[in-house]
Amino acid sequence: MSDLVSAALTIAAKDIRIEWRTRTAVISALVFAILVLSILYVARDATAVPALALAPSALWVTFSFAAMIGLNRAFLTENELGAMDAIRLSGVSPSALFLGKFGSNLAFVGAVEGFGIPIFVLFYDVPIGVHLPALLLVTVMTTVAFVSVGTLLSAMVVQTRFAEVMLPVLLLPFLIPPVVAAVHLTAVLLGGRPLSAGLGWLKLLAAFDVAFVTLSTLLFEATLSE
């Protein structure tokens, strides 16, 4: 078990180190997020749509697309010079490899969200104070949801043609339950109500996380070409 964890951490640490060297992808994703948040705010009819009504959707559309950017580059470093073969030869279990990649993708998307949420609060004049921990919980749960499936799909798609196009096409249906849940829960929280007011959605999100993290870990081995 500790082998699994230590291998996963080694892989995640390697990815984070590589990303930190250039920081290009994470900064681009953040800039993109800021742009999308701005456009959605500015493009609405301010007399008809209060900012707060649009806010939950704006936040989650933005984060979904930012996550897509992160996921697209998930296996690029392995692909560049064929390092994946060396990882497989090193005896690391597919589950460890998946968890390592999952971890580094979470870190990437988490970094974008970490900067994105304060900017969101600023732009949309969100009264956030009291509900921040709850919002963070929802954010983490939703991010886990789409990054788990996204990591699995990214591993497959990088081996085919049209990878950048296929990833969104395949991933978007899997975003529906978590993102819809996230939007409703965010709306609940921004409306000053407690998290328990959206209990059904929270349970859905939790169930989705459990189901798809498990499933993605189990199915990952099938994406390795043998």
Added chain:
Amino acid sequence: MSDQSPGSPGPTLLDVEGVSRRFGYHTVLHDVTLRISSGDVVVLLGPNGAGKSTLLRVLAGLLRPHGGRIRREGTLGLVGHRPMLYGALTARENLQFFSRLQGINGGRADALLDAVGLVGAGDSRVRTFSQGMIKRLAIARALLNDPDLLLLDEPFSGLDDHGVDVLRGVIEQRRDTGTGVVVVTHVFGHVASLHPRTGILVGGALHGPDPGENADAVRARYRDLVLHE
């Protein structure tokens, strides 16, 4: 067709029998039989597209054989067709990463960089390397776990004369310590002095490896097989 040279003692490291491999419905490898023992050096020659890289990947366990069976004893190192490295990391970081994944002490990295002549470039990113340097680092990576069986796919490509000498020295040294070595190359001259057994892969079928012969004999056999197929 004998595939065991007389002076080749040592335990069997790799036992390959009747192995085949397809891509879609196209047969890439057909009925390949081969045995590698400790201290063996086997060279695989063949024209482009003969399936040499695929065979090496099958031997390494990266590809599953579609027919036949393979038995491996001991650890394995592969220098493949692609470098199998991270361009954004330094040479040392690459070796340390792969060490950690295999549970090996990261200290070997420096010794290996020295052995392949990359000691000065240890802190440079692989992306800045020349092709020859990349090849050498790939060799260092393959040696991290002190493998019992070393598989090398065109390891001399991109190396200058000095690099070729260094690599040949490494192969000799490994052989002398009991490692079995399989080298895919299309320049027999680089390995002739090692007196290897030579197999010729043509159209997915392996002819040989015949016991150690001189370069002329090998060339003649090659011409025969490749031009008459």
Added chain:
Amino acid sequence: MMTRAEALRLASRATVVVAICVVGVAAIFVRALVFTPIERAQGPAQKIFYVHVPSAWVALMAFSITGLLSIGYLWLKDRRLDTAAAASAEVGVVFSVILLITGPIWGKAVWGTWWQWEARLTSTLFLFLLFVGYLLLRGTIIDHDMRARFSAVIGILGMVLVPFIHMTVYLFRTIHPQPVVLKPSGPTLPGSMLITLLSSFGVFTVLYLAMVTARYALATLEDLKERELHHVA
């Protein structure tokens, strides 16, 4: 795998059954339009129900079967399971299109607009897109083994996604008509309508099976042709 002759025979037999079912569907139409009473609240447009609901059932079944066959493939590595899974997905896509066409038609009559961003129609749309993605992915991969493996992964993921999409539907306030047949308390349709509906279910299910069989046979023929091309015994 089947021989060429066997595959041809299977394809033609299945096509005959498809033709019979198409006649059957026409018969259902006639019964629905002429012999089944008009529903009070929604008027004649409600009769689309008899086509729409069975299509939904078939589409769901098609995708679930694709999922089950995908599990089978990853477990047994028999390529025929992958061929069958793909055939089922293609037929599922066809029925989804029927759903996405009949849904708005029904919607226009009942709600006044062609499209409503309400949950059930939206979830059908996303399921449809998921399986179009499945078929697109298959199109980008040449190697059979990789194609089968990757399709199986998507198939299984998709199958597990279905209940989550439906849960999303139930939690979402929806103006979609609440289930009338599959309610816990049992069907609440009056007799004549129920018969029409159940017959429609029957015909559509047989139609699904026949279409999948025909598609499977055709895929086998394509496969055989490719083998000949590479002179595999």
